[in-house]
Amino acid sequence: MDKNFKETSRSGGIIWLFQRVSAVILFVLLMAHYVTYHFIGHGIVKYVDVIEKMKAPWFNLVQFLFLFTALYHGINGIWMVAEDYMKKKGTRIFVFSILVMLGAILMFVGMLTIFKAGAKL
Amino acid sequence: MSKEKRIIKILRYDPANDKKPHWVDYTGEFDSDSTILDVLNDIHWKTDGSLAYRRSCRSGICGSCAMKVNGQNILACETPIHKFKGKIKIEPLPGFAIIKDLVVDMDLFFEKLKKVKPYLVVDKPLPDKEFTQSPEEFEYIRESVTCILCGACTSSCPSLWGNEDYLGPAALLKAYRFIFDTRDDGANERMDIVNDKNGIWRCHTIFNCMEACPKDIKITEYLSRLKVKIVENSI
The missing domain is CATH 1.10.1060.10 (Alpha-helical ferredoxin)
Structure with missing residues (x-):
């Protein structure tokens, strides 16, 4: 079929696709998390086990991916639903800015936990 | 076929006289296999001729009689009253402007x-x-x-x-x-x-x-x- 209709980037098609892709990534990471923590090795997860894991760079990389995907998926989801109820451009910009800032703050706090706190302890 | 006494609550609205929609109760004896449309016809023909609602084919084909009954959107002509327990609350379809009673602007x-x-x-x-x-x-x-x-x-x-x-x-x-x-x-x-x-x-x-x-x-x-x-x- 021809591709002669307008692109989906501004219509909502691309964020819909990314929402689905991030959901699949989240599902895989969540399953990996459960298997790594609860089904392999120690049984009951202790604080020291987590700290030990956090010393490995590959583990932190996975945690970072988890954090980024979860935040993207959550904030994009709120935005997609919030868009239903906002028509004024000013309101949309305001809510979008709040969500982006919220995402940035949570990302910063999460990265501190993953990279800094884990390395010190 | 057994008859049963049912209380029918209908959300009425006449833009000429009412400020906002309000509930009106009707009581009647209906066959248990009666449809919601039968009930509305009965009320319209015997009790209150001012009740407005859409109907046409009464066979689930024309789509005229969609309305909200006990919280569900249904076709009045193909939904029997025995599907609902207790009072039956009939409202116009939500999300559309009401023209009069159960008639909405499509x-x-x-x-x-x-x-x-x-x-x-x-x-x-x-x-x-x-x-x-x-x-x-x-x-x-x-x-x-x-x-x-x-x-x-x-x-x-x-x-x-x-x-x-x-x-x-x-x-x-x-x-x-x-x-x-x-x-x-x-x-x-x-x-x-x-x-x-x-x-x-x-x-x-x-x-x-x-x-x-x-x-x-x-x-x-x-x-x-x-x-x-x-x-x-x-x-």
Whole structure:
């Protein structure tokens, strides 16, 4: 079929696709998390086990991916639903800015936990 | 057939006399197999002739008598009263402006339907006889062609309640019905129309439309297929 209709980037098609892709990534990471923590090795997860894991760079990389995907998926989801109820451009910009800032703050706090706190302890 | 006494609550609204809709109670004895439409007819013919509601075929075909009963969007003509326990609360379809009592303004609904070009668009030379289609090809649209345009799905959609510019499930299902019809040549044009902020992307797969559809059409599933097709064609 021809591709002669307008692109989906501004219509909502691309964020819909990314929402689905991030959901699949989240599902895989969540399953990996459960298997790594609860089904392999120690049984009951202790604080020291987590700290030990956090010393490995590959583990932190996975945690970072988890954090980024979860935040993207959550904030994009709120935005997609919030868009239903906002028509004024000013309101949309305001809510979008709040969500982006919220995402940035949570990302910063999460990265501190993953990279800094884990390395010190 | 046993008769039973039922209390019927109807949300009445006459714009000439009422400031806002209000509930009116009616009591009567009805056969347990009576439909909601039978009950409304009984009230209209014997008790209160001023009650306004739409009806036509009384066979679940015309889609005129969609309304909300005990919280569900149903067709009055094919829903028996024994499906509901206790009081029966009858309201007009939500999400549409009320004209009078149970009659709602469907103009916007049909305007949106027209936007997606709800007819066969043919660019290729016409065949000598009819257009042919294999059973497999027809299977894609078999269920969607049974839509009777009653508006029960569109009226049940929370995305529409929040944004009246949203095309809504009925119009989008009609777009699906023609986009996936192998005889049609207007798919790109229709996809261009529904691929919009107020088009298919306002559907958040809430599934209310599927629950409300009196013809049991898997609307949400078909709209999801349509989303995939649009994204596939734009990548």
